[in-house]
Amino acid sequence: MGNLIWIGALVTLVGLAGLVWCILIVARARKQALDEAAMKQRLQKVVAVNMGALFLSAIGLMMVVVGILLG
Numbered sequence: 001m002g003n004l005i006w007i008g009a010l011v012t013l014v015g016l017a018g019l020v021w022c023i024l025i026v027a028r029a030r031k032q033a034l035d036e037a038a039m040k041q042r043l044q045k046v047v048a049v050n051m052g053a054l055f056l057s058a059i060g061l062m063m064v065v066v067g068i069l070l071g
Contacts, residue, residue, distance in 0.1 A: 001068075001070045001071035003067075005068060007063060008061065008064035009060065011057075014056055014060070015055070015056030015058075018052065018053025022049055029042045029043070
């Protein structure tokens with residue numbers, strides 16, 4: 001079960017990297033002072049990546065917990 005813990009940790013880190021990427025994209029968009037329509041369009045693209053990153057982080061943490069419980 002040790003492998004499950006390490007794989008889960010890796011999946012979690014990939015999810016966290018996705019979340020950091022989303023934060024950086026939104027921060028850059030805010031610095032550009034875009035109008036409302038352009039900002040909305042850019043944020044709609046980031047929302048899908050953000051949800052996927054949250055999903056990966058949650059699945060990875062679940063894998064770690066299951067690996068600990070079974071190990």
